[in-house]
Amino acid sequence: MIGAEVVMHQPSLSHLSAQDPELAALIEAEARRQFEKIRLIASENYVSPAVLEATGSVLTNKYSEGYAGRRYYEGQQNIDPIELMAIDRAKALFGVEHANVQPYSGSPANLAVYMAFLEPGDTVMGLSLPMGGHLTHGWPVSATGKWFTPVRYGVRADTGRVDMDQVRDLALKERPKLIWCGGTAIPRTIDFAGFAEIAQETGAVLAADIAHIAGLIAGGAHPSPAGHADVISTTTHKTLRGPRGAMIMSLAEHAAAIDKAVFPGLQGGPHNHTTAAIAVALDEAAGPGFSAYAHRIVANARALAEALLERGYDLISGGTDNHLILVDLTNKGVAGKPAAQALDRAGIELNYNAVPFDPRKPFDPSGLRLGTAAITTRGLVPEQMPRVAAWIDEVVLATAREDDKELDRVAGEIRELLASYPMPGWAPAP
Incomplete structure (x- = not known):
């Protein structure tokens, strides 16, 4: 039955079906599952056929350690313009001075933020995981909770919302070098301006993790951390409706530190097929209709x-x-x-x-x-x-x-x- 239905994929799985029908059948089953279910996982979405085509393109064949104009491999005549295109689109869409589109996913992107600004043992402050924070904001089972000194804030028992006065008091007491705002289970608007005031008062770097709400920000349905946070990390799927990748955005003064932390600090060659798919998703998010989608x-x-x-x-x-x-x-x-x-x-x-x-x-x-x-x-x-x-x-x-x-x-x-x-x-x- 594979041959009868595989042509309904965009792009087609005809070659995979012929080469490895067992795997093609599993992909077909997953596609049908996604079609037939109400998908309410907050970190999932559907990408466009254009994103799928870029993700499955011949760009996966190319190795590209380094950055545009400064690669360690030859043959980058097409790769450099693709990466620069993604960077320019990210900067324009989110109104930021610098963007790095190479991180493999959200957790490595967040780890690069640590590497750019902290030394092992430095104090980092983030929303507690059980209160809606993310593992990489200093939770003990994560490397970020083992290599750095974590301080955790929470939410009020009566409102379920972050108490900004409590955050300020804790920051003044603990003097973290890095403060995270954002998380993985936060149903309310993040007060980026309030966090920025606390970070400035305490001398901390403010990092905004917008992985869940990046598409809402791009579409104007949530306030932006641009102009408030020193650095912004995000995945490129979820509400942004792109491939499984990540970006780090920052003020221009932090560009060199961020880029060095990503490469050679944490990873080698970027995944060029993902970079291209990110560029596609950013173009879609800047296009007509995306704002209405976000709202x-x-x-x-x-x-x-x-x-x-x-x-x-x-x-x-x-x-x-x-x-x-x-x-x-x-x-x-x-x-x-x-x-x-x-x-x-x-x-x-x-x-x-x-x-x-x-x-x-x-x-x-x-x-x-x-x-x-x-x-x-x-x-x-x-x-x-x-x-x-x-x-x-x-x-x-x-x-x-x-x-x-x-x-x-x-x-x-x-x-x-x-x-x-x-x-x-x-x-x-x-």
Whole structure:
């Protein structure tokens, strides 16, 4: 059956199907899974066929250690213009003075920030992982928590929001050399200006991790850290709707330190096919329609949050300002992990997640994390979010009752709905 459906990929998998049908079948199965499920993982999206084509291009054949005009290999006549194109587009889209588009992914990008500004043992301050921060902001299991001295701030128990007065007091006491703002489970607007004031007062470098909200910033649906943060790190997928890569942006005065930290500090040759795909995604984000897309992500998230609240769900911070919703399931009598697994069987893909002050263990936490970037790409609108919330509620309640009879029904209804919403890069055979 592979030959009948593989032609529906953009770009085609015809050569892969002939060479390695077993692998082609798995890719086909994954494409169908993505097509048939409501994908609510906050860090996932669908990329365009143009991004897919660049990612799978002959650029993967070329080695390019160094930077444009300063390579260690010959044959860079086309690679240099591609990388410079990505850099120029990043600078224009985000309004920054310098951009490095070579980091392989978000964690290496963040590690490069440490290498640019800190020495081993220096103090770094970031949002605690259980409160919505990221592993690379100084959490103990990460190299950043082992090689540097971490200081962690949190959120208020009554509001679920970062207490900026507490951040200031902690920074004045601990005098970190680097302060991170941003994270991986933050449903509210980040106060970049407030963090910048604290960093300036304490003499710290301010790093803004915008991996989750880069597309919202590009589309004007979230304030930008440009003009506030000394350095900005981001992945290029998630809301930005690009390939699995990363960028570091900064003031011009930090350009040399950032570039040296990325190469030769942490990595060798950049992945040129990814660089090209980043350039494509940045061009798409600067084009007509992307701003409306970014604002629609937020509108969908707010509508979904409101529908969940109406069904009695406890949302951290009471709602959302961006693409992300963090749900505490404690009052529903079910933990996050079994709920997430049941939802996946029912055609709704999301992830279990710790919530602030969670009494449960990280691998069996109390919460769920949801995001609306992917379903917005598919074309779903706020008016459909109450139906999505109803499906979530039906599955969660069924899980609490240990009754899985509802799951197949919900999955069928979701397949029926999504059949009318095209997926970039793949379509079922007619």
